[in-house]
Amino acid sequence: MNRSLRHWLIIASTALTIGSGVAIAEKSLIKAIDSLLPDSRRIASFNRPGTITLLSRNGEVIQKIGPATREKIESMKMPTLIEQAFVAAEDRRFYKHKGVDIWGISRAISTNLRKGSVQEGASTITQQLARTVFLSQDQTLTRKIKEAALAYKLERQLSKQNILEQYLNNVYLGSGAYGVADAAWVYFSKTPKLLSLAEAALIAGLPPAPSFYSPLVNPELAIKRRSIVLQRMYEEGYISKTEFSNSVKSPLLLKPALPKYFKSVAPFFTTWAEKQLPAYLTKEQLEVGGLKIRTSLNLSWQKEAQEIIKKLSPEGTEGSLVSIHPKTGLIRAMIGGKDFNETQFNRATQALRSPGSTFKLFPYAAALAKGYKPEDRFLDSPKCWEGYCPKNFGNKYLGEVSLADAMTKSLNTVAVQLLEQVGFDQVISIANKLGVGNQQKLGKYYPLAIGAYEQTLLDMTGAYAGITNRGKYIRPSPFEEIRGPNDILLFKNQTSIDEGVQAVSKDVADTLNWMLKRVVSEGTGKFAGLKDREVSGKTGTSEGGRDLWFIGSIPQLSTGIWFGYDDNKKTNNGSRRAAEAWKEYMNRIKGDIEPKKFPERPLTSYRKKFNDKESNLKLNKLRSTEQSSIERSNKILNLNQQNDLTRPPIIKKTPIYLE
Secondary structure, three states, rough: OHHHHHHHHHHHHHHHHHHHHHHHHHHHHHHHHHOOOOOHHHHOOOOOOOOEEEEEOOEEEEOOOOOOOOOOOOOOOOOOHHHHHHHHHOOOOOOOOOOHHHHHHHHHHHHHHHHOOOOOOOOOHHHHHHHHHHHOOOOOHHHHHHHHHHHHHHHHHHOHHHHHHHHHHHOOOOOOOOOHHHHHHHHHOOOOHOHHHHHHHHHHHHOOOHHHHHHOOOOHHHHHHHHHHHHHHHHOOOOOOOHHHHHHHOOOOOOOHHHHHHHHOHHHHHHHHHHHHHOOHHHHHHHHHOOEEEEOOOOOHHHHHHHHHHHHHHOOOEEEEEEEEEEOOOEEEEEOOOOOOOOOOOOOOOOEOHHHHHHHHHHHHHHHOOOOOOOEEEOOOOOOOOOOOOOOOOOOOEEEEEHHHHHHHHOOHHHHHHHHHHHHHHHHHHHHHOOOOOOOOOOOOOHHHHHHOOOOOOHHHHHHHHHHHOOEEEEOOOEEEEEEEOOEEEEEEEOOOOOOEOOOOHHHHHHHHHHHHHHHHHHOOOOOOOOOOEEEEEEEEEEEOOOEEEEEHHHHOEEEEEEEEEOOOOOOOOOOHHHHHHHHHHHHHHHHHHOOOOOOOOOOOOOOOOOOHHHHHHHHHHOHHHHHHHHHHHHHHHHHOOOOOOOOOOOOOOOOOOO
């Protein structure tokens, strides 16, 4: 080998070695820098802080809260016209650069200096996407450097098509629109594929200053900006001269609409559910957002419930409804009023109303828990307790009556007798275990027995659900599952047999359900009866018909309904209206629920409170004192008639609650 050839081989090998070293060094440097930057795969699951998507239990969107892209266009389905409009408007060399366009920056500086104002941006679409997903909008050198580095990384890891689609689905376009699908709907009430050239160009002109160029805010500026975009599309060869000429003269033809899913289709439920979130998630999880929440709501039942409340509430009154799955406490429907647009006050969760005779559930439960049996006899006659003299409906008294019949006919005097015999503490304790009286405390006064202390429909229905669930109370909840960013599971409702509070024994609950079934089949709740289902339930009416209640259950669902005036005036109606509404609602939804029976009433597990001899002695004593009791009661009743009996039942002098 001659000297010359050897010389060139040395030079070549040296160059190759140096080149390889530089390449390796460059690759190592890029890898090192990339390791310090966020993972580009986060773009696919990007959500802005504070965003929440609420879904029904079947996955239907109920509402999207916060700065969320409400509708995204699927990959490879982005209309070409939109892609061309945005590339022409925002990044003409998009398909040529590798993330940062040095030539484009130079051109933008030159153009802006020549025009004396900002006419052209220097950031590429890739840079804008990196800024939107990973960075803030701070105008600092550090942020600009990070933005450029991220843009280069995105270009190495993602295709141009993927970058463009992600940008078009996430860019803010004013008026609450995030992404082109939202913008097409907000400004023109159209889907993206139906946009005209002029409409696509107008939307493509919004990113530099969305609020400033919005056609809903500054229509003249929006038209000028649209003309610039159309001119660039023509210069890039995307449209013909004729298309340009026709589109530049086109009127705006706006047809504004709210962003999709901006309004909730179940607003009383979702506003309540949103307030429950801090009990399930940390403050940081709520701030980060990107939450996808599968609620417990059955959307079809919710729609039926809303129609029932509007249709069947007595004229001029308001109404509310709550349906609860007893075994899990999950809310299946919640209506807080006739029209959320008129008033956002939720009468299911916020209205404190007298529950009337629905409250009798608790003294009866306490009596059964103490050993009383449905066959035990009581004396139904006028009587007063420390100045409080309850009356039965129609002022009718039945004399000697069984405990079961007393509930069936909703006799007020027997309910108060039970309270007297088992004690205030026992009744209040059971009510508390069943979720009632924990927020609004129950006082130790005799009107307590028949509903003098105001409660919410949600709490009362939850208590009945606990009895339906064989005595085990599960706190009502609106959530089945909560997932965070990257589909990470944050919460799952996994109510098991060991969870909840066993407020009363299964035997007590089964007996109570048997008695409540008789209320529907033979008593005051007969207007709620279903032909093909077992129904347990209880009516309730406060004095003057101010509150009309029915809370009823089939084994798999407990539903409470309330009607009344917000100002608490008399409705001059009875609880029959609520029972009829309950029946109508159940007839509409029962096809979704398998027919099932309640557990049989236990026949041998109860000890008798009194033996026969004791029981007879007690009844004889009651009979011997009946006449004197009636005389004393009549004196007090006559005195009470001279007083105002319409004031709230706070102490002894209380209104008389009817069934």
